[in-house]
Amino acid sequence: MSPYYRATGREEEVFLAAYAERLPVLLKGPTGCGKSRFVEAMGHKLAREVITVACNDETSAADLLGRWLVRGGDTVWQDGPVTRAVREGAILYLDEVAEAREDVIVVLHPLTDHRRELFVDRHAEQLQAPPEFQLVASFNPGYRRGPKELKPSTRQRFVGIDFTYPEPSVEAEIVAREVGIDAAVAKRLVVLARKVRSLSELGLAETVSTRLLVNAGRLIRADVPPRVACVHAVVAPLTDDPEIAEALRDVVHLVF
Secondary structure: OOOOOOOOOOHHHHHHHHHHOOOOEEEEOOOOOOHHHHHHHHHHHHOOOEEEEEOOOOOOHHHHHEEEEEEOOEEEEEEOHHHHHHHHOOEEEEEOHHHOOHHHHHHHHHHOOOOOEEEEHHHOEEEEOOOOOEEEEEEOOOOOOHHHOOOHHHHOOOEEEEOOOOOHHHHHHHHHHHHOOOHHHHHHHHHHHHHHHOOHHHOOOOOOOHHHHHHHHHHHHOOOOHHHHHHHHHHHHHOOOHHHHHHHHHHHHHHO
C-alpha cells in the first residue's frame, strides 16, 4: 500500500518535475513535519526504492561509498548505500544532510550537477547515475546553528521545497487519518500543538511536531487517557527541565 501522505501545497508536482529533469531536491523544514513520509510516498508513486541515510558527524565518505571486507579468507567489496543507490537507480535520501562531514558533501557534489557521477576511489570505479536515480536531502534550518549550517554553494545545487506544520484543519485530518482516532480528539491534539508552538518564551529546542501528535494519538487509541498520553508522548520528549515540563503539563490539562 502507498504510504499515507497529505499534500499541503504543490510539493508533489515540483518533486515529480525535478525527478523528470534529473534535478536533486532539498527538503527544508522542522522535525516531524512529514519530510521523510513525503519521500516514501514519492518513491512509491515512482516505483523506485528509497535508500535512506541518517547523516551524522561520525559518518564518513567511506561508510557511504563502501569498503573492502574479508569473508571466508577472501577480500570482497561491499557497496555502501550511496554507491548502491546510484548503481540500482534508486532514490537516495540523505536525512539531516547538514550533520554530514565535509568529506561526505564533497563526494556528493558530482551527483548534484550535470555530471551525475560518483567516483568510488577505494574501488577505482566511476559510476554514471542512470536516469532513474534521484538525490534527495533534508535539513532543519531552524535547528542547525553555527558552522554545520549548509553552505550556499551546496544549497544552490538543489531544487528547494519548504515544509512546515500544516494548517490546523489539515493537521487534524492527518492525525485522525494516520492514527484512526476520532476527529474531535485529533482536533484537540492540534490545539495543544498550536498552543505550545506559540510559547516561544519556554525556549524549547524543538516544538511539538505532527509526529508527536501521532504518537499521542496512538497511545489514546490504545486506551491511555488523553492527559497521560500527551504527558508521555508530547511533554516528555520535548524537555527534561522540571519547570518547563510543569508549564507544558498545564497546557495539556487546559486542552484535555
